[in-house]
Amino acid sequence: MQNTPHIPVMLNEVLENLNIKDGGVYIDGTFGNGGYTSAILDAKNTKVIAFDRDETVLPRVKEVKEKYGDRFIFFQECFSKILPTLKQNDIKRVDGLVLDIGVSSMQIDTPERGFSFRFDAPLSMAMGQNNLDAKEVINNMSESELSDIFYKYGEEPRSRAIARRIVSIRGEKPIKTTFELVNIIKNIVGEWQATKVVPRIFQALRIYVNDELGELEKVLGDSESILSSGGRLVVVDFHSLEDRIVKNFIKEKTEIKQAVSRYIPVAIENNQKLSFKSVNKNAIIPSKQEVEMNPRAHSAKLRVMEKL
Numbered sequence: 001m002q003n004t005p006h007i008p009v010m011l012n013e014v015l016e017n018l019n020i021k022d023g024g025v026y027i028d029g030t031f032g033n034g035g036y037t038s039a040i041l042d043a044k045n046t047k048v049i050a051f052d053r054d055e056t057v058l059p060r061v062k063e064v065k066e067k068y069g070d071r072f073i074f075f076q077e078c079f080s081k082i083l084p085t086l087k088q089n090d091i092k093r094v095d096g097l098v099l100d101i102g103v104s105s106m107q108i109d110t111p112e113r114g115f116s117f118r119f120d121a122p123l124s125m126a127m128g129q130n131n132l133d134a135k136e137v138i139n140n141m142s143e144s145e146l147s148d149i150f151y152k153y154g155e156e157p158r159s160r161a162i163a164r165r166i167v168s169i170r171g172e173k174p175i176k177t178t179f180e181l182v183n184i185i186k187n188i189v190g191e192w193q194a195t196k197v198v199p200r201i202f203q204a205l206r207i208y209v210n211d212e213l214g215e216l217e218k219v220l221g222d223s224e225s226i227l228s229s230g231g232r233l234v235v236v237d238f239h240s241l242e243d244r245i246v247k248n249f250i251k252e253k254t255e256i257k258q259a260v261s262r263y264i265p266v267a268i269e270n271n272q273k274l275s276f277k278s279v280n281k282n283a284i285i286p287s288k289q290e291v292e293m294n295p296r297a298h299s300a301k302l303r304v305m306e307k308l
Contacts, residue, residue, distance in 0.1 A: 007294040008035030009236055010286050010302050014098055017234050017279060017304045020044050024095035027226070029079035029219060031057055034064045036098050037072065047071050049091065053078045054127050080218035083226055093228050101216055101237040120179040125206045134205045138175050143167045153213070153241065154204030156197060161188055178202075203239070216242060220249045224275050227307040232279070236302050243283070246303050254278045254305065279304035 008014070014036060018026060022045045028037045031052035040048050041064075048068075050061070053076065061074045075085050079099060086094070123135040141149070143163045150159035165188050166175065175181055185201055186194040207213060223233050237243045253276040283301035291298045 007296070008033075008039070009100060009294065009297045009300045010284065010290065011035060011039055013284050013286075013302055014234055014236065015039055015043055017284075017302070018096040018098060018232050020046060021095065022046070025049065025091075025093055026096040026098070027051070027082060027094055028098055029082060030098075030100040031061065031074065032100065033057070034060050036100065037064060038067075040098075041068050041071055047073070049073045049075070049086075049094075051075050051077050051079050051082055051085070078215055080215045080222075082219060083222040086226065094226050094231055095228055096232045096234065097223055097226055098234045099216075099219065099236065101212070101235065101242045120177055122176060123178055123181060123205075125202075125209045127210045132209050134209050135174075135176060137205060137209060138166060138181065139170050149208045150201055150204045152204070153207040154200035155240070156200045156204065158189060158197065162197075162201065207241070213241060213245060216245055217249075220246070223305075224253070224307070229307055231307045233276070233305045233307070234302065235304075236300055238299050238301075243301055243303075250276070250278055250303060250305055275308055276305040277308055279306050 018040065020026065020040060020043045024044065025047045026040050026049070028034075028040065028048055028050040031037060031050040032054075034050070034057075037048045037050050040046055048071065050064075050072070051074075052061075055076060058076070064072050065074065075081075077085055082097075086092075123133065123138060125134040126132070137149070138146070143160075143166075146163035146166060147159045150156045150162060156162065162185060165184055166181075169175060169184055175184070181201070182194070182198055185198050189197045220233075220235075227233060235246050237246055254274060280303065283303050285302075286294075286297040286300050
């Protein structure tokens with residue numbers, strides 16, 4: 001059961017930077033509760049093609065479809081599947097792509113999904129029809145594999161100790177619920193430190209289970225083929241791992257690579273063809289007022305590129 005409404009993060013900034021025009025075709029790669037989709041459709045006479053792997057959004061999809069009719073198309077797919085889906089449906093022109101990366105408040109606030117450490121629920125964290133869930137990871141991965149997951153995706157310095165304890169505990173009985181995992185972590189790091197460590201471990205598991213960083217890298221790579229000339233790519237991300245991927249992609253696609261040796265002809269630099277330009281030099285962050293109204297927005301960063 002959803003406890004709080006899903007508020008689209010930096011909605012006004014997203015709309016402004018998508019540069020929405022009448023007759024445009026826009027992709028909402030993370031439909032969720034349809035906040036961005038509805039706002040884009042209300043802003044101008046546009047069409048929105050939305051994607052989401054989570055089947056629980058389907059009732060909301062139906063509502064949006066009833067309101068906007070043929071102007072709205074939905075595919076129950078990961079955003080890594082945007083490009084092949086467009087090709088399969090002979091959709092060639094897209095004027096903008098918006099991505100809200102990570103877990104939605106709808107998912108976190110549904111206890112039985114197992115995303116949140118605030119509720120005692122089965123360990124799941126699967127965003128869609130995954131072949132994997134957090135319970136399988138916790139109970140089947142080796143100690144070194146768990147340690148690597150916690151360190152790589154949660155940036156947790158005590159990853160080895162936590163992995164070691166998990167393997168020891170599960171040898172006696174399987175770890176099945178969120179609170180069982182929370183208590184294991186608390187017993188290692190203490191109540192006070194657990195306020196920081198528990199979110200990092202849950203983040204790591206969620207990212208691994210849903211291949212979130214792999215999904216992000218794939219859709220960024222495909223965006224060059226998805227967008228028409230002048231089309232905007234707008235990405236809202238929430239933590240350093242995501243943001244690093246987005247920043248590196250922007251740098252790769254918008255900056256001429258300098259010759260590393262004086263023996264390499266300058267012409268090599270001059271012949272490089274850039275595919276995007278950066279619209280904003282620095283990331284856009286939410287206003288103080290928005291953070292007060294929507295705490296989820298506090299770590300958000302919005303980055304924008306335009307297809308050349």
